[in-house]
Amino acid sequence: MILGIYCAGNLGKVFYDLAVRINAVQRRWEKIVFIDDVYEGASFYDGAEVHRLSAWKEPKENVEIVIANGTPRGRKAIYDRVTGAGYRLATLVSPTAIVSPSARLGAGVVVLDYAAVLADAVVEDNVLISVYTAVGHDVCIGAHSDIQTNTILGGNVRIGEGTFLGLSVTVKEELSIGRDTIIGMGAVVSREIGDGVTAVGDPARAVRRNEDGIIFRTHS
Ligand SMILES: CC(C)(COP(=O)(O)OP(=O)(O)OC[C@H]1O[C@@H](n2cnc3c(N)ncnc32)[C@H](O)[C@@H]1OP(=O)(O)O)[C@@H](O)C(=O)NCCC(=O)NCCS
Structure with missing residues (x-):
């Protein structure tokens, strides 16, 4: 399973740290990546990969997503996009x-x-x-x-x-x-x-x- 943290930003870094600590106890994900629609680089915090959701080839059944946006309207917009595209959400x-x-x-x-x-x-x-x-x-x-x-x-x-x-x-x-x-x-x-x-x-x-x-x- 791959964890996709949606938004390569400050809250994304916080979620990344948390996911690494959860993984140290539970071995829950084989990889932790970021998903971002505007970030330009190929990697972000700790060298983690960054993908555009629309261009990401990973099969959906291998992925769970968590939304690292700090405003409720932003959270809802991404939630609608991600769940509408058939992805599952991760609870951390x-x-x-x-x-x-x-x-x-x-x-x-x-x-x-x-x-x-x-x-x-x-x-x-x-x-x-x-x-x-x-x-x-x-x-x-x-x-x-x-x-x-x-x-x-x-x-x-x-x-x-x-x-x-x-x-x-x-x-x-x-x-x-x-x-x-x-x-x-x-x-x-x-x-x-x-x-x-x-x-x-x-x-x-x-x-x-x-x-x-x-x-x-x-x-x-
Ligand atoms: C309420 C809030 C959203 C308003 O933001 P804003 O629209 O940018 O407002 P401003 O900073 O321009 O302030 C407007 C006025 O409200 C006052 N004000 C702003 N936030 C206030 C607060 N929490 N309590 C009391 N007064 C506040 C300001 O002092 C200012 O007063 P003035 O017009 O007399 O100078 C913001 O101040 C806030 O509390 N954000 C949450 C911060 C937070 O929790 N961050 C999370 C950390 S990651």
Whole structure:
């Protein structure tokens, strides 16, 4: 089996390191490569091969793919392309993460180092749970969402599809956050937040509509 990390970028490097460590324990893949539609070189991090999905000759049954894009809209677009082309998604759980036996992880979910996913949590397809994040009991996280480092979700929290929670967000138990929403880093969510907004602060409040879905801007 070959692991294809979709996007030769910073998050791709993080996933590559994780995959190497998983392989040291489980011998799961014979090769780890990157897939990228725009990267120009033939190799990327650690000399790993880079392929265009459209030009890659590897039989699909030998491949599983994980999506290393940090924005929910980007994650969903790649997910639709990859699954539409008939590829399977890989679910990666760090050897240092703790996932309850009663939690359910969808296809393509990545749980990074020292994260915890507690009893009866449901994490839908293609969600990223970053380093040191705590997903409380019975939490539901919608597909394609990105839950960033050191974020804490209290028990029974509901996160809609395609939502981004920035670094060190805290969400009070039982609350819901809508779909296609961005919660800025450091926010403390103590009231419900709806669909399609950007919210920041303590207490977190919506400050605008999430029109463009952009999270990472380049400031010159
Ligand atoms: C919320 C966020 C998406 C807004 O980004 P943006 O649209 O580029 O906004 P800007 O940086 O231009 O800031 C606009 C205003 O909001 C404020 N602001 C931005 N993020 C904020 C936050 N998390 N909490 C409080 N205020 C914030 C800025 O200070 C600025 O205020 P001003 O107009 O009074 O100067 C971004 O700041 C953020 O939190 N991103 C997540 C970071 C993260 O988790 N990265 C993962 C690491 S890989």
